[in-house]
Amino acid sequence: MTAVATFYTMYKRRPVGKHHIGVCTNTLCALLGGDAVYDAIAEHLGVGHNEPTADGEFFLERIECQAACTHAPVMTVDWEFMDDVTPTTAVDVLDRLERGEEVWSTRGPRIRNFDATERTLAFASDDLATEGNSVDAKMLAGLTVAAELGMSAPAIPAPSIPAPSSPAQEN
Numbered sequence: 457m458t459a460v461a462t463f464y465t466m467y468k469r470r471p472v473g474k475h476h477i478g479v480c481t482n483t484l485c486a487l488l489g490g491d492a493v494y495d496a497i498a499e500h501l502g503v504g505h506n507e508p509t510a511d512g513e514f515f516l517e518r519i520e521c522q523a524a525c526t527h528a529p530v531m532t533v534d535w536e537f538m539d540d541v542t543p544t545t546a547v548d549v550l551d552r553l554e555r556g557e558e559v560w561s562t563r564g565p566r567i568r569n570f571d572a573t574e575r576t577l578a579f580a581s582d583d584l585a586t587e588g589n590s591v592d593a594k595m596l597a598g599l600t601v602a603a604e605l606g607m608s609a610p611a612i613p614a615p616s617i618p619a620p621s622s623p624a625q626e627n
């Protein structure tokens with residue numbers, strides 16, 4: 457159990473408050489404003505990397521690439537995506553959460569809280585897989601262009617598996 461909890465960074469071994477806020481500052485997000493988003497949130501909350509707010513409402517973390525670069529810069533709230541954020545829109549999300557307003561991921565479900573997300577990661581389905589938008593035209597752009605150009609991936613050859621030899625032949 458300890459090995460799993462320490463390997464997967466989505467699990468936390470200490471309380472992180474009601475909402476975990478992740479800001480991707482890897483290369484593409486940083487180039488497109490991720491550092492500015494992180495700085496605005498850090499200043500707004502008065503905390504730094506891996507720190508909770510005094511009221512336990514938020515926990516801020518610089519996170520690695522979420523494979524969501526299509527919509528960089530990306531921030532996550534309780535591991536749900538907030539795409540194409542700016543310093544202003546990112547802080548607005550925090551303000552709305554603080555006021556108890558309903559907030560939706562830009563491509564996923566309604567934001568619940570970190571505890572609920574952690575339960576989903578560890579246990580059974582939460583039935584939220586179809587809630588909210590999951591894929592948009594920007595994410596499918598490469599596939600769309602490939603289809604328009606009649607491109608396709610080469611077939612994967614079947615592996616050749618040698619037939620087992622019988623014990624009689626081996627002697």
Ligand code: FES
Nearest residue numbers: 480485521522524
């Ligand atoms: S660099 Fe931020 S999601 Fe990939």
